[in-house]
Amino acid sequence: MAVLEIRKYPEEVLKKKASPVKEIDEAVRRLVDDMVETMYAAPGIGLAAPQVGVSKRIVVIDISSKEEEFPLIVLANPRIIEAEGLVDSEEGCLSVPQYTSVVKRAERVIVKGLDIKGTPVEIEGTGLLARVLQHEIDHLDGVLFVDRLSTIKKEFFKKRYLKAVKAGY
Numbered sequence: 001m002a003v004l005e006i007r008k009y010p011e012e013v014l015k016k017k018a019s020p021v022k023e024i025d026e027a028v029r030r031l032v033d034d035m036v037e038t039m040y041a042a043p044g045i046g047l048a049a050p051q052v053g054v055s056k057r058i059v060v061i062d063i064s065s066k067e068e069e070f071p072l073i074v075l076a077n078p079r080i081i082e083a084e085g086l087v088d089s090e091e092g093c094l095s096v097p098q099y100t101s102v103v104k105r106a107e108r109v110i111v112k113g114l115d116i117k118g119t120p121v122e123i124e125g126t127g128l129l130a131r132v133l134q135h136e137i138d139h140l141d142g143v144l145f146v147d148r149l150s151t152i153k154k155e156f157f158k159k160r161y162l163k164a165v166k167a168g169y
Contacts, residue, residue, distance in 0.1 A: 001037040004052040009096045009144060009161065018048075018055045018140045021076040024118035028058065032074050032116060035060045044094045046132040048139030051095050059136040063128050070129060075121070078113035078137050080106075089131060091145045099161055103148050105134050 007013055021028060031054060039047040039060055049058040061073040085107030092100040108126045111133050115121045125133045135145060146157050 001033045003041045004034050004038045006038065006042065006047075006051055006094050007053050008165075009146070011095075013050050013053050013055060014095055014139070014144060015142045016050070016055055017142050018050050018057045020057050021114070024076060024114060024116060028056075028076065029116065031056070032058060032060060036062075036072065036074075039094075042094050045128075046136045047094065048136045050139050050142075057140045059133075059140065061129075061132050061136060063132060073123065074116045075111065075113035075123075076115075076118075078111050078133070078140070080109050080134065080137060081112050081122075082108075082110040083134075084108050091131070091135060093135070093145050095139075096144060096146060096161070098164070099146070099157065101146070101149055101153060101157070103145050105131050109133055111137070 031049065035047050035049065035052060035058070038052060039062065045063050045065070046059065046061040049056040057077045059075050059078060063070050083106035086104055087107045088102050088104050090100050091103045107130060109130045111123045111125065113121060123133070138145070146154060149157060
């Protein structure tokens with residue numbers, strides 16, 4: 001296993017729709033292992049393959065440090081099939097370090113995908129799990145949480161964040 005480089009805004013790979021996983025093979029399992037190691041090293045609670053420069057529809061999520069009842073989740077080709085309710089909450093992202101903002105997301109989601117064995121799974125998420133599922137699936141569609149901000153907040157973010165990046169923060 002290896003800790004991979006986390007790609008940062010505004011890198012192009014973060015803006016592209018990721019390709020579906022055709023088969024859960026040894027290469028995918030290795031990538032998942034590396035993604036899990038990278039997520040824990042960051043430290044983070046979710047990571048999508050595009051964030052490590054791989055344009056594949058794979059996410060890893062572990063919110064167990066925040067909510068004990070949830071084990072590591074690995075999903076290939078996840079898609080939201082149901083969403084309800086709306087809630088505002090603070091979000092951050094490993095690809096947009098040192099920046100957080102309030103984002104409106106569904107309060108409850110049902111997601112279908114494949115587990116690490118290639119078996120179809122369905123996960124219902126509420127609260128933090130719902131938020132992280134939506135955030136990571138957004139990455140697979142080339143959407144960052146800052147893309148969900150109001151126009152004014154987005155412009156403020158771009159000016160402030162890019163200025164900080166240029167200054168070496």
